[in-house]
Amino acid sequence: MLFQNVIKHCRHYTAPVSAICKPSDVFTNLSNEFPYYLPKIIKTSLTKKKYEDNIEIKERIKNLSEYHTLAREPIQGKLTFLAFDALAESKDLTEEKLHQVQVLAWAVELVQSYFIIGDDMEDNSETRCGKPTWHLLPDVGLLAINDASMLRSFIYEMLKNNFDQNTSTKVENYVNEAFLTINIGQYMDIMMSKSKDFNKFTVEQYNFLNDHKSSFYTVKLPILLALELCNKVSQDSYENVNKICTDLGILLQMQNDVMDYIDRDSAPVKTSSDIQKKKCSWPAVTALQHFNEEQRREFMNCYGRWESEKVERVRELYKEINLPHLYRLEEQRINKTVLEKIKKLPDNATPSADFFYKIFDFIHQYTEDISPSILKSNVSMSAI
Template identity: 30%
Template structure:
């Protein structure tokens, strides 16, 4: 999913690589840095590319890694070691239903798409689990179960990416051609997304049905995935409306459902459930903070859609021509003069390259990079303060690791 740089220590050469606009036009102002949950209701043949990249406006020094539980390379290797088992389990499912012709296709789809997800979101599951299960209690068997749950999280993200790429007409995902754009795939990607989604519940049934948390795991996956689908659907509905109707209420409704539930709350919640946590207050606190982190990550993603370098983000931004109700366009409309609003209404949501370029130029003219930087500074401080004051100290390291991860651009 998704290291940042600050306006305090801007390196013109680095900025020129990271962003599409010239350094002299980039950020010049100095900066520093709910719903309730219901817990009741290394040596693999596969390789995964990890790209560290700086996108944020925050000073890399302002988000030191203080967490004891970290998304380390060792943790990633541990997660990857389970990947062959995940593929084998899911492919064997098709054979159990005598869908023999599907087996090879399913294997190909899994091996192409799952490596494109951000394994660090799945690692949140492992870290949340380790926050409560430690020492001799943390057996290899239990740790493997946590990693299987982490891959269920990654599968849920695959569902999002497969459908999102199609609706947004994207061409690349993390530097590789989108699945639906490959020869022989096309609209069949919709069915593949359904296979991935149902694969989650096949894995849960195989590995967790003997545990007390089995029903709770199902319910939290259903809850978060329904929220995600609701956000996706709302995003599509709103994108068919005139840009003049966009506002922050709608924007944040999309963000909360589409991103906040799935990115950070889901992986943390399933890790807690596996660890045997049942206190509703812990889930409430987890949801409150992870939803804030999800908002931060999605708004950053909205910003990078227009101001990120595709060589580093791994995808070409499409929000402008797709008429997306993103944080960036809504904030632009809030600050625009009547003349600037007229330009947005004429050019936003159009496929014409000149109109797309005009919107991007308007963002620059209005100083949207500076506006985002000021927002990011305040958002970071707000989240950091909430983490420092958390009523669940067991999750402090997990929350801080996610915050450091987002502020170094590890999502999406």
């Protein structure tokens, strides 16, 4: 692949990408335990509450937490494990720290699951990860609003009751930052969909929107939490994470947007409706840059409409400009930019260049495949 030509010029990076991110025993064990770990977290998180013995509440929280989280590939959770494994020293590999990193992995995944509930209600989505959306379940309906609120509160209970006060305050601040940035991104997303001015559908607007909507919680949050757990947070480390990981988070969102278009009949991660909802998606923004006048006129007439023929015409217009090829070119450009930023890090940077190469390699395995087959395995970020 073309991006590999960039890699061989990077300092400390002469091996193939896949060789750099070989899973360690710590990462493998944490990842294998993740799907089964929630009951332990519920037990340690609700012990100080008077409803700790309320079986109905505990089951509701468990079912609510697992419903979407275990139906998708836990990219954020695994990224938390990867970052912790790369940062941890031998003194960090205690039973307590290994429990805490599971708590953090579940926390970052539940942040996404929390927003998914509201996002699916706003978009009238019927399915996600091949399952009915939470609010469409027989015993849910509008109770989903209360469920989402309970899930958000449970995230803070997890953090408060599994860390000392100093650490819990810091990780709660990062989680709250994630909530705020996603809320801003969601607001911007909705307002862009209501806009009648397609001149606002620019690359700059798309990147700004998705830095808020997805980039922070998808890539930055897991790394910052792992840094905090390993006591390696500083102003420089925060800035390094922000500088290098913003593009990676946006790339993940781009891939998700492209997959929404490529094959709507292959059990997509969520019900495909970006075209109908007039989303400021990467396909729409990119297409507007490459359309001729006639194509642009047709697009503006069809985009944001629910009639099947209008939707299909937008898809045909995307095919006419070979959208998957344009994605591949942009992916390679972003990869090159990120690798150049990593290369410029000083030798004593925290996190190190080698750390960021591992993060790059991990993210790349998800962004490189935009074939319809990837949709069937739900390995994409279940983006909001």
